[in-house]
Amino acid sequence: MRIGVIGAGNVGGTLGRSWVQKGHDVMFGVPNPTAPKMLELLKATGGKARAGGIAEAAAHGEVVAFATPWAATQDAVRQAGDLAGKVILDCTNPLKEDLSGLAVGHTTSGAERVAAWASGGRVVKVFNTTGFENMAQPSYGGTPITMFFAGDDAQAKRVAAQLAQEMGFDPVDAGPLANARLLEPLALLWIYLAVKQGHGTGIAYKLVHR
Amino acid sequence: MRIGVIGAGNVGGTLGRSWVQKGHDVMFGVPNPTAPKMLELLKATGGKARAGGIAEAAAHGEVVAFATPWAATQDAVRQAGDLAGKVILDCTNPLKEDLSGLAVGHTTSGAERVAAWASGGRVVKVFNTTGFENMAQPSYGGTPITMFFAGDDAQAKRVAAQLAQEMGFDPVDAGPLANARLLEPLALLWIYLAVKQGHGTGIAYKLVHR
Numbered sequence: 528m529r530i531g532v533i534g535a536g537n538v539g540g541t542l543g544r545s546w547v548q549k550g551h552d553v554m555f556g557v558p559n560p561t562a563p564k565m566l567e568l569l570k571a572t573g574g575k576a577r578a579g580g581i582a583e584a585a586a587h588g589e590v591v592a593f594a595t596p597w598a599a600t601q602d603a604v605r606q607a608g609d610l611a612g613k614v615i616l617d618c619t620n621p622l623k624e625d626l627s628g629l630a631v632g633h634t635t636s637g638a639e640r641v642a643a644w645a646s647g648g649r650v651v652k653v654f655n656t657t658g659f660e661n662m663a664q665p666s667y668g669g670t671p672i673t674m675f676f677a678g679d680d681a682q683a684k685r686v687a688a689q690l691a692q693e694m695g696f697d698p699v700d701a702g703p704l705a706n707a708r709l710l711e712p713l714a715l716l717w718i719y720l721a722v723k724q725g726h727g728t729g730i731a732y733k734l735v736h737r
Numbered sequence: 738m739r740i741g742v743i744g745a746g747n748v749g750g751t752l753g754r755s756w757v758q759k760g761h762d763v764m765f766g767v768p769n770p771t772a773p774k775m776l777e778l779l780k781a782t783g784g785k786a787r788a789g790g791i792a793e794a795a796a797h798g799e800v801v802a803f804a805t806p807w808a809a810t811q812d813a814v815r816q817a818g819d820l821a822g823k824v825i826l827d828c829t830n831p832l833k834e835d836l837s838g839l840a841v842g843h844t845t846s847g848a849e850r851v852a853a854w855a856s857g858g859r860v861v862k863v864f865n866t867t868g869f870e871n872m873a874q875p876s877y878g879g880t881p882i883t884m885f886f887a888g889d890d891a892q893a894k895r896v897a898a899q900l901a902q903e904m905g906f907d908p909v910d911a912g913p914l915a916n917a918r919l920l921e922p923l924a925l926l927w928i929y930l931a932v933k934q935g936h937g938t939g940i941a942y943k944l945v946h947r
Contacts, residue, residue: 528896537869545872549903590896592864597847604854611857614893616900617917618864620924621847626932629921632845637807637831640841644814647821654802654828659747662755667945675926683824686738686800690826693759702929707827709926711839712919714830716885719912719919720944722836729947734930735877737939 531556531588533581533603538618539594540568547572556584556607581606585613592616597630628708638677638707651678651687652707656714658721658728662694665731671697672731675713677706699734741766741798743791743813748828749804750778757782766794766817791816795823802826807840838918848887848917861888861897862917866924868931868938872904875941881907882941885923887916909944 532543533556543553553576557565560578569576578584585591585607593615595603600619604610621630638652653676654662665672674696676687688698701710713732720726742753743766753763763786767775770788779786788794795801795817803825805813810829814820831840848862863886864872875882884906886897898908911920923942930936 528900538864538872541869541872542864545904546900549900590900591858593851594864600847600851601854604851607855609857610855613858614890614896615851615855615858615860616864616897617848617851617860617862619847619851620865620921621850622925622928626925626928629847629925631847631850632918633843633922635842637810637829637839637841638827640831641803641810641814641825641827641829644811645817645820645825647819648801648823648825650825650827652827654748654752654804654826655830659751662748662751667947672945680824686824687826690738690756690759690800694755699930700934701926702933706926706929708842709922709929711830712843712922713926715832715836715839716911716916716919716923718832718836719916720909723912724910726946731945731947733943733945734936735882735941735943736936737877737941 528552529587529589531584531591532594533584533591533607534594535565535568536594542592542594542618543576544572547575554579554584554587556581582608585610588613590614590616592618594618597621598624633708636705636707636711638704642704649678649680649683650704651676651683652704652710653687653691656710657717657731660728661731665695667731671695673697673699673734675699675701675710677701677704677710679704738762739797739799741794741801742804743794743801743817744804745775745778746804752802752804752828753786754782757785764789764794764797766791792818795820798823800824800826802828804828807831808834843918846915846917846921848914852914859888859890859893860914861886861893862914862920863897863901866920867927867941870938871941875905877941881905883907883909883944885909885911885920887911887914887920889914
């Protein structure tokens with residue numbers, strides 16, 4: 528395939544290198560195609576990829592992958608020009624610059640509501656990211672599946688982790704209660720995969736370590 | 738521990754049974770503690786758990802787990818009474834009743850913005866839920882890690898899946914583009930775990946099947 532990769536940082540560079548290895552015709556699109564880092568990346572592809580401006584790389588691709596920082600994405604899409612009919616891979620994330628949250632769309636969570644209602648209670652978000660069948664049997668092929676938990680009270684979090692571990696889960700601390708904004712979507716994704724995509728309820732998330 | 742489990746459906750019932758097995762003192766809190774299904778559940782715990790009203794079960798617990806449908810949660814928390822100082826496990830999910838989305842907080846996604854900007858482009862959200870190190874080496878212990886993708890155009894999604902598979906990922910169809918609302922939080926969770934929780938970048942999500 529002819530692929531335009533917009534952005535040549537860690538993500539764009541890695542994707543482009545990998546796609547070159549698989550035999551695809553890759554052009555990186557960046558503001559300055561002759562910058563030293565860009566030339567170094569092209570060398571790392573064995574000279575098999577090219578670099579051009581954003582519009583040029585987008586025109587090259589039947590597939591165009593955007594791997595830009597969020598703040599640069601709207602402008603990159605504009606510069607890319609006519610994208611009608613092309614396959615666009617959106618590899619970006621709308622992160623706030625301090626990584627404290629998502630810049631769009633994610634403004635609160637059920638857990639934060641519960642905490643507001645449960646005045647004085649030390650709320651932990653937990654046991655929400657998998658089905659009850661997995662809660663009854665949290666072991667897959669002899670290894671524990673993951674249970675994420677999030678909260679603002681260290682002792683309450685230890686209780687949640689202990690209960691999850693006793694049940695057979697691998698408990699993973701996912702940070703403060705506001706990170707329920709990340710765990711509740713994970714629950715909906717599980718439901719979607721189980722119910723709408725036909726995987727059934729015998730699926731689970733496992734955080735694996737290298 | 739003394740645990741109050743508010744709600745005795747699939748999730749509450751499974752959690753309560755499991756906690757009884759681990760030796761905890763469980764009381765279920767439900768509107769009708771003598772309903773046939775409740776009595777059946779108590780029998781399944783070997784008579785080791787009790788049932789009471791919501792306020793009674795909440796008062797019983799040093800830990801109180803809410804496993805209620807979202808629409809019933811605010812009222813259940815209110816009925817639970819004074820929760821000050823207690824450990825509250827929020828096992829709920831603020832799902833819309835038709836499971837089409839989250840009822841609070843999650844209103845759009847970066848991908849939907851990109852699709853609006855990339856007029857006519859067939860956008861797929863992909864390669865956003867893991868670090869570039871994993872994109873270079875998507876195999877953990879000889880098995881592929883998961884790459885979720887979401888989009889509205891079937892052919893564009895096949896392209897994304899093929900590229901991910903060629904790289905060595907296990908591609909998993911996560912539904913329509915609006916489900917980027919679920920995948921972007923997953924990205925932020927990865928970043929949080931890698932950077933803030935000290936797991937480092939050698940972690941990845943794997944969707945496991947029973």
